[in-house]
Amino acid sequence: MIRTDVAVVGAGPAGLTAAIRVRFVKTFQALSLHATLIDPGQPGGLLRFGGERMLSGPGLRLPAAEVLERLLADQRRLEIPLIKDQVTRLSQQDDRFLLNLETGGQVQAEAVILATGSRPLVDEDRFSNVLITYKGTSYLRSILREAAERAGDQPVVVATNRRAALLAELYGDLLPEGIFLVPEGDRSRLSGFLSGRIIEAGTWRTAESPDGRLELHLPAGECLEAGAMLLDYLSFQARPLLPPVLPQPETKGGTYRLTSELETSLPGLFLAGDVSCRYASLATALGDGVTAGFGAYRHVYRRRFGAEPPLFAYQAPERPQDHLERELPVPTYDLRLRWLETPPPDHPLLGEERRPADHLPSDILDRTLAEGLASLVPLEDDDEE
Numbered sequence: 001m002i003r004t005d006v007a008v009v010g011a012g013p014a015g016l017t018a019a020i021r022v023r024f025v026k027t028f029q030a031l032s033l034h035a036t037l038i039d040p041g042q043p044g045g046l047l048r049f050g051g052e053r054m055l056s057g058p059g060l061r062l063p064a065a066e067v068l069e070r071l072l073a074d075q076r077r078l079e080i081p082l083i084k085d086q087v088t089r090l091s092q093q094d095d096r097f098l099l100n101l102e103t104g105g106q107v108q109a110e111a112v113i114l115a116t117g118s119r120p121l122v123d124e125d126r127f128s129n130v131l132i133t134y135k136g137t138s139y140l141r142s143i144l145r146e147a148a149e150r151a152g153d154q155p156v157v158v159a160t161n162r163r164a165a166l167l168a169e170l171y172g173d174l175l176p177e178g179i180f181l182v183p184e185g186d187r188s189r190l191s192g193f194l195s196g197r198i199i200e201a202g203t204w205r206t207a208e209s210p211d212g213r214l215e216l217h218l219p220a221g222e223c224l225e226a227g228a229m230l231l232d233y234l235s236f237q238a239r240p241l242l243p244p245v246l247p248q249p250e251t252k253g254g255t256y257r258l259t260s261e262l263e264t265s266l267p268g269l270f271l272a273g274d275v276s277c278r279y280a281s282l283a284t285a286l287g288d289g290v291t292a293g294f295g296a297y298r299h300v301y302r303r304r305f306g307a308e309p310p311l312f313a314y315q316a317p318e319r320p321q322d323h324l325e326r327e328l329p330v331p332t333y334d335l336r337l338r339w340l341e342t343p344p345p346d347h348p349l350l351g352e353e354r355r356p357a358d359h360l361p362s363d364i365l366d367r368t369l370a371e372g373l374a375s376l377v378p379l380e381d382d383d384e385e
């Protein structure tokens with residue numbers, strides 16, 4: 001069992017930003033918590049498909065690779081571990097969250113941020129004959145044509161879901177022999193709409209055959225050879241694939257009801273980015289990451305210390321404008337000292353409490369904390385617990 005303060009499921013832009021904000025609070029008074037990212041693929045999510053990302057409009061675009069590089073630099077700097085695995089189930093146990101991983105491991109966390117985007121991505125971006133539908137439906141047919149051309153006499157595999165029924169007319173004649181991979185329960189919704197073979201398989205592994213063809217290994221043991229693959233994000237963005245969450249948070253119109261901190265009705269469970277089914281965009285993912293990251297930090301801090309965390313220059317829950325009329329409080333190291341003296345039970349930093357923290361100058365204290373946090377990485381399995 002691996003323990004962490006905040007588990008962030010999905011290492012796309014939303015998840016990376018959320019983990020960074022859990023770790024990078026203003027350390028003047030606040031404490032850094034431990035965040036762990038979980039993703040079956042390389043970090044980056046859809047940013048790994050390259051190209052440019054338009055943030056606000058034509059005047060503000062950034063190369064996807066550059067955004068990713070900067071996020072990864074912070075992930076490294078803040079020593080945020082990444083568990084390369086897929087979360088298959090999320091439940092609550094003794095007031096904590098328990099995350100089950102595809103390979104059999106478990107992670108326990110006090111707060112969870114689901115930043116799973118549209119669906120798990122493993123290594124599809126490695127293959128030049130994997131295409132993705134990301135623009136509007138008016139581009140679908142040209143992308144399909146390109147997939148059919150690249151596939152030659154081999155089939156095109158389309159990863160999609162029940163929403164493809166709405167696109168059936170666009171698929172039309174272009175993919176008569178297509179193979180459609182859909183999540184459990186979606187096949188019956190698509191029979192009659194799509195010609196070709198429909199297979200229920202929420203996940204797969206991609207590989208290259210010795211003669212350079214694309215292979216898809218399905219969980220049932222079947223291996224499909226394909227000339228090209230099309231990831232139908234038009235359908236997935238409308239209906240993201242979430243790991244089963246038990247108990248189910250309150251929903252509204254099929255999506256989770258969220259507070260302004262992006263917390264669901266299950267206290268401590270947050271959503272960020274495309275998975276929240278709001279506007280699917282990079283700017284939203286980054287903003288959500290900050291909001292959910294701070295929200296999760298606040299949740300853990302409150303539970304642990306029974307107080308509001310000093311996240312900003314002003315002290316929550318006071319309002320910033322209250323400070324305009326009087327001097328800002330003089331910062332002290334009180335909170336950190338208190339925490340070092342009496343770390344919460346079970347916290348990985350336990351053991352630091354014997355240091356005479358109140359006599360330590362701040363630079364040593366900072367180093368003490370940094371050392372303690374660095375020693376947490378990489379996380380180790382704790383099977384005896």
Ligand SMILES: Cc1cc2nc3c(=O)[nH]c(=O)nc-3n(C[C@H](O)[C@H](O)[C@H](O)COP(=O)(O)OP(=O)(O)OC[C@H]3O[C@@H](n4cnc5c(N)ncnc54)[C@H](O)[C@@H]3O)c2cc1C
Pocket residue numbers: 009010011012013014015038039040041042043044045046047049050051052053054055085086087088115116117118119120121122132134242243272273274275280281282283285
């Ligand atoms: C080619 C392309 C061009 C785009 N252009 C623009 C643009 O110009 N402007 C713009 O704003 N947006 C654009 N987008 C969309 C933008 O990239 C996405 O909105 C953004 O990446 C969403 O970020 P996210 O972190 O929410 O999700 P994602 O980037 O999808 O990342 C989600 C991550 O979660 C992981 N995951 C999923 N399920 C699990 C699980 N069960 N367990 C563990 N991990 C899991 C996935 O493997 C993935 O790494 C474009 C997308 C593409 C593909």
